[in-house]
Amino acid sequence: MSCEIFREALSARIDSEQGPLPDDQVDRHLATCQACRGWFDQSRLLRRSMLVRSAPEVPDLTALILENSPPPPREKWGLRVALGVVGLVQCGLAFAQLLGVETGTHGGHGDAAAGHLLNEGAAWNLAIGIGLLWAAVRTKAAAGQLPMITGFVLVLSAVSASDLLGGRVTTARLVTHVFLVIGLALLFAVYRQDRKHSRPGPLVGDALGTDEQIELTVDGSLALAPEDGHDRRARRRPTGHAA
Known part of the structure; x- marks a missing residue:
């Protein structure tokens, strides 16, 4: 059998294709034919030289x-500290309400349903305070709290205005809500600061x-x-x- 048919099979092997002859027959021929072995080695080197090349030199910039x-922007701790202080104040007001301290609302506390509603409001205020404290520690949490606290402040503002006009709440009680509004403003400022600080260079x-x-x-x-x-x-x- 002519060597050309074996070299055709070897060429197909180099290209990872199916050749015209079985692999074992080609291997036996390579073991006995020095010319085909040399041709096979040179063909592999030629193909490698066509596929593998040195990478172009790139200057070190x-x-x-x-x-x-x-330089990277320096983190401002003032907003985070202020937010933490407002969170502590909010938690203190919630604990005061839970302990039965006078909150500035009119009416007795003997009614069980009214007392439960006060406890629910205190629990919610405590949760808000804890959320503000957590956002002061982990600023990325501010983004998730903004929609909830913003909605709460908007509804609370409308309800408080109605209660004040109706004489159902005192001004002293409404003053305690100022810390919640300040906390919302600080929460938004911390969110903007964290977003700017985390922006890619x-x-x-x-x-x-x-x-x-x-x-x-x-x-x-x-x-x-x-x-x-x-x-x-x-x-x-x-x-x-x-x-």
Whole structure:
């Protein structure tokens, strides 16, 4: 049998394809034919040289990026401390209500249903205080608490105004709700601060004080990419969705 048919089978083996001859027959021929062994070795080296190449050299831009990148924003503890203080005050007011301290409402406390409603309100105020304390410790929790506490403050404001006009609550009692409004404002401020602090750092173009895309030129220096008339930021996509 001619060596050409074996070399055709060896070529198919290099390309991970099915050859015209069985593998065991090709292996027996390779063991006895030095010419085909040399041809097979050279063919594999040639194919490897076509597939595997050295990576192009990329200049080290670490020093340039670190030099032009702004420092990370410093976290402001004042808002978190203030939120924690308001949370403690809210918890104190809730405990005072649970212990039966005068809260500024009119009417007796002998009715069992009315007493239970007061306890429910105290438990809710205590939960709000604990939530504010937790948001002061873990600022990322502020985002989840904003919708709930905002809705509570809006409804409470409307109900309190109605009760005040109807003479069902004193001004002293309404003053205690001021801490809840302050807590909501601080909660929103902490949420904005955490969102700004957690924002990813600027790109190289932003670090250099420009709004342009930075690219490497052929000689390894930095240059601005050509303007295409569209907003570069609007075209950004998550890395997992990129082609």
